[in-house]
Amino acid sequence: MKASSLSFQAAVVLVLAGMGWGVVMAASGDHSTMPAHAHLNLLGWVSLFLFGLFYHLHPTLDRSRAALAQVWAWIVATVVLTIGVGLVHSGRPVGDPIAAVASLAIIADMALFGWLVLRREAPSPRTAAPLPAE
Numbered sequence: 001m002k003a004s005s006l007s008f009q010a011a012v013v014l015v016l017a018g019m020g021w022g023v024v025m026a027a028s029g030d031h032s033t034m035p036a037h038a039h040l041n042l043l044g045w046v047s048l049f050l051f052g053l054f055y056h057l058h059p060t061l062d063r064s065r066a067a068l069a070q071v072w073a074w075i076v077a078t079v080v081l082t083i084g085v086g087l088v089h090s091g092r093p094v095g096d097p098i099a100a101v102a103s104l105a106i107i108a109d110m111a112l113f114g115w116l117v118l119r120r121e122a123p124s125p126r127t128a129a130p131l132p133a134e
C-alpha cells in the first residue's frame with residue numbers, strides 16, 4: 001500500500017471518530033474532553049491529510065517502506081495520545097504517562113518525516129554537478 005493511500009484512508013476514519021466525539025460533547029454539554037477531540041482531529045485529520053498530499057506529490061517516496069512506517073507510527077501514536085489526553089481530562093491521571101509516551105513518539109515520528117523530506121529535497125550526487133563528459 002502507498003503511504004498516501006494509507007494517510008487519506010486513516011485520516012477519514014479518524015476525523016469521523018473525532019466528529020462523533022464532538023457531537024457527543026455538544027449533545028451532552030460536557031466539553032471536558034475537548035483537548036482530546038482537538039488532538040484527534042488535528043493530528044488525525046489535518047496532519048495525516050497533509051502527509052498524504054506530500055507523499056502523493058513524491059511518488060518514489062510514496063512507495064517506500066520508510067514513508068509507510070512513518071504513517072503507521074503516526075496513526076498508532078495519535079490514537080494512543082488521544083486516549084491518554086482523554087483519560088487525563090476525564091479525571092483519570094493514569095492517562096498522563098500514556099500521553100507522555102505517545103507525545104514523544106509523535107515528535108520522533110515528525111523528525112522522521114522531516115528527514116524524509118530533506119532526503120527527498122537534497123540533490124543526488126548524480127544531479128548535483130555535471131560529469132566532466134557532459
Ligand code: HEM
Pocket residue numbers: 015018019020021022023025026031034037038041042045046
Ligand atoms: C462534527 C464535527 C465536530 C463537532 C460536533 C465538534 C464539536 C466541538 C465541541 C463541542 C468543542 C468544544 C468547544 C468548547 O468547549 O469551547 C470543540 C472544540 C474543538 N474542536 Fe471540534 N468539533 C467537530 C469537528 C472538528 C474538526 C474537524 C476539528 C479540526 C480539524 C476540530 C477541532 C477542534 C478544536 C481545535 C477545538 C478546541 C477549540 C478551543 O480551544 O476553544 N473539531 N469541537
